Amino acid sequence: xxxxxxxxxxxxxxxxGALVIVVxxxxxxxxxGGSRAATAPSAAGADARSVTCALDEVRQYYCDELLPRESSxxxxxxxxxxxxxxxxxxxxxxxxxxxxxxxxxxxxxxxxRAPPGHACCYSWCRKITVANGASPSIDAACHTGKAFREExxxxxxxxxxxxxxxxPFDHCPTAIVPPRKxxxxxxxxxxxxxxxxxxxxxxxxxxxCYAWCSQAPAGSDLLKKP
Numbered sequence: 001x002x003x004x005x006x007x008x009x010x011x012x013x014x015x016x017g018a019l020v021i022v023v024x025x026x027x028x029x030x031x032x033g034g035s036r037a038a039t040a041p042s043a044a045g046a047d048a049r050s051v052t053c054a055l056d057e058v059r060q061y062y063c064d065e066l067l068p069r070e071s072s073x074x075x076x077x078x079x080x081x082x083x084x085x086x087x088x089x090x091x092x093x094x095x096x097x098x099x100x101x102x103x104x105x106x107x108x109x110x111x112x113r114a115p116p117g118h119a120c121c122y123s124w125c126r127k128i129t130v131a132n133g134a135s136p137s138i139d140a141a142c143h144t145g146k147a148f149r150e151e152x153x154x155x156x157x158x159x160x161x162x163x164x165x166x167x168p169f170d171h172c173p174t175a176i177v178p179p180r181k182x183x184x185x186x187x188x189x190x191x192x193x194x195x196x197x198x199x200x201x202x203x204x205x206x207x208x209c210y211a212w213c214s215q216a217p218a219g220s221d222l223l224k225k226p
Contacts, residue, residue: 093126130162165194
């Protein structure tokens with residue numbers, strides 16, 4: 001059994017790092033919008049939030065504490081030790097973006113969480129894949145001897161979605177195809193999980209959360225016990 005499979009079973013997802021912090025579907029922030037934010041002019045002073053994520057787009061984040069402290073294109077004061085943009089930031093969705101713009105509000109949030117805080121944060125918008133929340137495969141996948149639960153959470157969509165869940169979760173799609181980079185196995189449809197979402201929001205994290213049944217490889221320790 002690979003370490004990746006064990007991590008998928010025990011924790012469901014990954015959303016962070018240590019000195020270099022990669023944040024996807026970020027907690028405590030509402031976000032969405034497409035690659036427009038990533039391809040907007042990178043002039044000094046530009047902020048990622050100047051572009052609102054569009055319908056069915058999610059905002060993604062990248063934070064780094066180890067960036068150069070001097071730049072020919074610095075972010076606005078008091079964050080002028082941060083570059084105003086970063087090239088080729090890591091992300092969950094393909095194709096990757098070429099540029100992430102400085103995100104003042106998320107930088108402030110991140111530094112408050114880890115004082116004294118030196119992180120520089122960037123964001124951009126990516127299109128998600130909305131799926132059929134009534135797909136027969138959702139239930140069928142959970143009725144096998146190899147089934148185990150997976151979870152994925154992302155920031156609620158800033159502009160909303162073409163297939164909304166019931167209020168107060170109507171900025172969350174009823175089902176999505178989760179990004180393959182960060183899950184053990186991406187199904188054709190992962191349904192919205194209201195209980196998991198409510199748990200995140202009770203902690204101040206306005207996320208949209210999804211859960212589904214993946215299939216463990218033969219011979220792995222992910223198989224259900226008799």
